[in-house]
Amino acid sequence: MEQFLKEAKTASRVFNSLSGRDKNKILHEMANALRANTMDLIEANAIDMLEGEKNKLSSALMDRLFLDEERIESMAKAVEEIAALKEPVGRVLDGWLTEDGLKIEKVSIPIGVIGIIYESRPNVTSDTAALCFKSSNVCVLKGGKEAERSNKAIAKVLKAVLENHDLPTSLISLIPDSSREGVAKLIKMDKYVDLIIPRGGAGLIKFVSENATVSVVKHDKGQCHTYIDKDANIESAIKIAINAKVQRPGVCNAMETLLVDKTIAKEVLPLLKEAFDNANTQLKGCAKTQEIISVADATDADYDTEYLANILNLKVVEGVNGAIEHIIHFGSGHSEAIVTENITTAEKFLNNIDAAAVYVNASTRFTDGGAFGFGAEVGISTNKLHARGPMGIEGLTTYKYKIYGSGQIR
Amino acid sequence: MEQFLKEAKTASRVFNSLSGRDKNKILHEMANALRANTMDLIEANAIDMLEGEKNKLSSALMDRLFLDEERIESMAKAVEEIAALKEPVGRVLDGWLTEDGLKIEKVSIPIGVIGIIYESRPNVTSDTAALCFKSSNVCVLKGGKEAERSNKAIAKVLKAVLENHDLPTSLISLIPDSSREGVAKLIKMDKYVDLIIPRGGAGLIKFVSENATVSVVKHDKGQCHTYIDKDANIESAIKIAINAKVQRPGVCNAMETLLVDKTIAKEVLPLLKEAFDNANTQLKGCAKTQEIISVADATDADYDTEYLANILNLKVVEGVNGAIEHIIHFGSGHSEAIVTENITTAEKFLNNIDAAAVYVNASTRFTDGGAFGFGAEVGISTNKLHARGPMGIEGLTTYKYKIYGSGQIR
Numbered sequence: 068m069e070q071f072l073k074e075a076k077t078a079s080r081v082f083n084s085l086s087g088r089d090k091n092k093i094l095h096e097m098a099n100a101l102r103a104n105t106m107d108l109i110e111a112n113a114i115d116m117l118e119g120e121k122n123k124l125s126s127a128l129m130d131r132l133f134l135d136e137e138r139i140e141s142m143a144k145a146v147e148e149i150a151a152l153k154e155p156v157g158r159v160l161d162g163w164l165t166e167d168g169l170k171i172e173k174v175s176i177p178i179g180v181i182g183i184i185y186e187s188r189p190n191v192t193s194d195t196a197a198l199c200f201k202s203s204n205v206c207v208l209k210g211g212k213e214a215e216r217s218n219k220a221i222a223k224v225l226k227a228v229l230e231n232h233d234l235p236t237s238l239i240s241l242i243p244d245s246s247r248e249g250v251a252k253l254i255k256m257d258k259y260v261d262l263i264i265p266r267g268g269a270g271l272i273k274f275v276s277e278n279a280t281v282s283v284v285k286h287d288k289g290q291c292h293t294y295i296d297k298d299a300n301i302e303s304a305i306k307i308a309i310n311a312k313v314q315r316p317g318v319c320n321a322m323e324t325l326l327v328d329k330t331i332a333k334e335v336l337p338l339l340k341e342a343f344d345n346a347n348t349q350l351k352g353c354a355k356t357q358e359i360i361s362v363a364d365a366t367d368a369d370y371d372t373e374y375l376a377n378i379l380n381l382k383v384v385e386g387v388n389g390a391i392e393h394i395i396h397f398g399s400g401h402s403e404a405i406v407t408e409n410i411t412t413a414e415k416f417l418n419n420i421d422a423a424a425v426y427v428n429a430s431t432r433f434t435d436g437g438a439f440g441f442g443a444e445v446g447i448s449t450n451k452l453h454a455r456g457p458m459g460i461e462g463l464t465t466y467k468y469k470i471y472g473s474g475q476i477r
Numbered sequence: 478m479e480q481f482l483k484e485a486k487t488a489s490r491v492f493n494s495l496s497g498r499d500k501n502k503i504l505h506e507m508a509n510a511l512r513a514n515t516m517d518l519i520e521a522n523a524i525d526m527l528e529g530e531k532n533k534l535s536s537a538l539m540d541r542l543f544l545d546e547e548r549i550e551s552m553a554k555a556v557e558e559i560a561a562l563k564e565p566v567g568r569v570l571d572g573w574l575t576e577d578g579l580k581i582e583k584v585s586i587p588i589g590v591i592g593i594i595y596e597s598r599p600n601v602t603s604d605t606a607a608l609c610f611k612s613s614n615v616c617v618l619k620g621g622k623e624a625e626r627s628n629k630a631i632a633k634v635l636k637a638v639l640e641n642h643d644l645p646t647s648l649i650s651l652i653p654d655s656s657r658e659g660v661a662k663l664i665k666m667d668k669y670v671d672l673i674i675p676r677g678g679a680g681l682i683k684f685v686s687e688n689a690t691v692s693v694v695k696h697d698k699g700q701c702h703t704y705i706d707k708d709a710n711i712e713s714a715i716k717i718a719i720n721a722k723v724q725r726p727g728v729c730n731a732m733e734t735l736l737v738d739k740t741i742a743k744e745v746l747p748l749l750k751e752a753f754d755n756a757n758t759q760l761k762g763c764a765k766t767q768e769i770i771s772v773a774d775a776t777d778a779d780y781d782t783e784y785l786a787n788i789l790n791l792k793v794v795e796g797v798n799g800a801i802e803h804i805i806h807f808g809s810g811h812s813e814a815i816v817t818e819n820i821t822t823a824e825k826f827l828n829n830i831d832a833a834a835v836y837v838n839a840s841t842r843f844t845d846g847g848a849f850g851f852g853a854e855v856g857i858s859t860n861k862l863h864a865r866g867p868m869g870i871e872g873l874t875t876y877k878y879k880i881y882g883s884g885q886i887r
Contacts, residue, residue: 080805083829165850169839176831178861257686261861276667276690282862303884310886395490417879419493421586429579429882438887439878440575451588451671451875452692452863465861468849469827472839474713476720477848 068252071243072259075180075205078235082177082203087154089232094150094197096228098143101193104224105139111220112189119213127317131187132214142193142221149197149443155460156203170471175464177203179261182242182253184209184275186267189217196225196239198445202463207260209242209250247274254279266446284454284462286446288373289319289401291431294326294390294416296407301335303428304406305342310430311404313346316377319447320402320434324370324380326390329355332383336360339381348377355383370397387412391419398422401449401456402431423449423456478662481653482669485590485615488645492587492613497564499642504560504607506638508553511603514634515549521630522599529623537727541597542624552603552631559607559853565870566613580881585874587613589671592652592663594619594685596677599627606635606649608855612873617670619652619660657684664689676856694864694872696856698783699729699811701841704736704800704826706817711745713838714816715752720840721814723756726787729857730812730834730844734780734790736800739765742793746770749791758787765793780807797822801829808832811859811866812841833859833866 101108112134119129161173181204185191192210199206210218218241226236242249254263257280265275266286275283293311295304311322327335332355340360343350351365365380370393384390387405394403404426405416413427424434434457436444441459448454454462511518522544529539571583591614595601602620609616620628628651636646652659664673667690675685676696685693703721705714721732737745742765750770753760761775775790780803794800797815804813814836815826823837834844844867846854851869858864864872 080829163850165843165848167843167848169843169848171849179831280686282692282860300884306886307884314887419490421589422877424878424880426880427882429880429885430887432887433575433577433579433880433882433885438575438577438579439581440573450692455876456878466865467832468834468866470834470836470839470843472837472843474710474717475839475843476716477724477840477842 068244068249069256069259071237071240072180072207072253072256074235074237075207075240076259078237079177079179079205081234081238085203090201090203091150093228093232094146094201096231097193097197097225098146098150100224100228101139101143101146101221104220105136108139108217108220108224109134109136111216115214115216122213124213128187128213132189132217134189134217138190142190145190145194145443146197149194149201149460152201152442152460155201155464160466167475168473169475172469172471173466174469175461176467178463178465180205180207180259181463182207182209182260182263182281184250184263184265184267184271186211187214189214189221192218192221193225194443195445196222198443198460198463200238202460204463205238205240207240207242207253209245209253212245215245250275251278254281254283257281264445282453284448284450284458287449288399289321289447289449290324290371290373290397290399291320291322291402291404292324292326292390292394292398293322293404293406293431294384294387294394295328295331295335296387296405296409296412297328297330298409298412299331299406300408301331301338304335305338307404307406307428307430308339309342309346311432312343312348312379313377314430314432317375319373320431321375322379322404322431323372323374324382324393324397326382326384326393328386328390329383330386332356333359336381343379346377348379350379350381352381353383356381373399387415391416394420399449400451401447402426402434404429404431423447478654478659479666479669481647481650482590482617482663482666484645484647485617485650486669488647489587489589489615491644491648495613500611500613501560503638503642504556504611506641507603507607507635508556508560510634510638511549511553511556511631514630515546518549518627518630518634519544519546521626525624525626532623534623538597538623542599542627544599544627548600552600555600555604555853556607559604559611559870562611562852562870565611565874570876577885578883579885582879582881583876584879585871586877588873588875590615590617590669591873592617592619592670592673592691594660594673594675594677594681596621597624599624599631602628602631603635604853605855606632608853608870608873610648612870614873615648615650617650617652617663619655619663622655625655660685661688664691664693667691674855692863694858694860694868697859698809699731699857699859700734700781700783700807700809701730701732701812702734702736702800702804702808703732703814703816703841704794704797704804705738705741705745706797706815706819706822707738707740708819708822709741709816710818711741711748714745715748717814717816717838717840718749719752719756721842722753722758722789723787724840724842727785729783730841731785732789732814732841733782733784734792734803734807736792736794736803738796738800739793740796742766743769746791753789756787758789760789760791762791763793766791783809797825801826804830809859810861811857812836812844814839814841833857
């Protein structure tokens, strides 16, 4: 592993001699190579699918794993979209003259070698490789075991394009040892690896956080809330609540708990029940909720659960302060929303809630790179530092200061 | 420890109801309280000094530890200067309308609870407390054992001001258990602590990096180089080299190794020897250096040593490429300089060297918050992410997205 990562680190230096035009040309060739090798990719994927059936993967997982012509075409398109992004490296982020007459330029640069740990969906392999290549980073990819053959086939196609250009194939690497032990080694190699991005379940994130000496940008839990204030537009509130829960329950920006101001609970809860019943949502609620509508009991454990399913907790709270208290206690700092027409209440919520994205009168479902207008996204960071919330390609860069003097000494 | 940190985390919420004016008023009162309690502080410090003498601390350490009226006055002034900084929290860093008509504001916010580990100089206690308070962060301070009484006395003065304003004294906290075990606990409390800033020796930094689950911004080694190119203005090069080594050898932005292009080595090395001899610098050199001037032998271990003393390694290299190779191998990513009049060579060096600060024709000694124009500085980060290089008060903030909608759903 050490030799492998050392090569990756050394390879990263070739980016110094690749122009943006070179990189984009190569990315377009990669997109076309994915298209040209569609049958090979489908064949490799078929073995993963067979294996998955044997191992009785859930239908959701099987669907995420599956590749066909259409999905490979969208992988290729995604690579082309990444090529079309503005050059992320070498941007002058800031600049000034110091009192000593030094000209300082703060310039964006690649992070270096980035280890990315992810699951099932094979398109993440080409997306991530392209994002890292575009931002002049070497990627070390560790995909899910269930997609091993698909990921290898995709990497092989991309590496062949690198070879055609006499570039080191280690610019796009699959981790050689994808066991837990291999990951344990990877996350301690701070000499060669500059950043680890774990995307996955709580167990993986915990393992990486506790054992990494490399910097980590986590992509984990979204325990998101929506609070309906007494000054809400009720009709809009119900639409927002339904959308936040139902439109795509399996994603991290979906709502898990709906908080309702007690002064409007009697009016709103029956309307909410009707709407959620129509959407086949399984409802749980606190004691006060159950005085008004008939739902199952919601425990503290429920308020702490990211269902990733069409299940919702309801809770009656004492105004915006009650909502803030609940969210401070149970929120995961991902996305939180208030529905209110009152500007003072809205600002109180916005200022007191510490989350990556805090919404007034909109669905938490908007927390992603696409909706934010960032273009292709690396993921949604739950880190508080470096990159917070939707992480665009800039999240794969850092900076240095270039300082131009004319003989200055102190 | 857990209860203590929980209180610190809870206390951080009072910043939501403190205006910038409130904070600045309190900081001015803190400065005056330091002045008013000068005699108490000197008394506490005297016990630390006696203890230090008993433990035979070096004269350099004793000097850093020492407090007198003048030094307490400059501590007070530093707090006032921090009060005068622009409000770092609530700045709108970016803002835009999305295609869905959501107004997104990216706003600076405090990080939360920051643990800071440092050594000897008691003024760091008041500086850091003031920087954290100004940026609405709770600080948990762990100073050096040798300054324990001084630090406690300073914290007591600051806490008394908080009490006068009915604010929780845990906004400015000293760690209750300052043993290695106490630190080990602190750096794993990611539930309550948002950032750890270790400033100190390699052992401390290694321990923190390997064991922390909290994010870490390191302040460690500066293995800085200056390269004199064949196209350098020699007179200027010698001045820059002398300044980088001699002006203050004990700091992290001082030069440890001077690289000289082989085509000018015969001309420049004798001049450098004369100048460094006059500055009482102890010189070591590679074999090629020793063919030209008489100096001790420099080993690979020497090239890897941060002397923090008036000792310098010399090395003859093959042009800018040789300099880049040496720096990639031995540099610590802190500050690196080239002296050249050739713009192509300069840009090659600037682009190929990955360090926080890369200089053309200036001394590496300029890498600090003051010289960069940042005002008060937290320190000089050797992290690649979050804050790199001189870390001003903005380094103590992160951001969130405030999103204003009008009923948008997906």
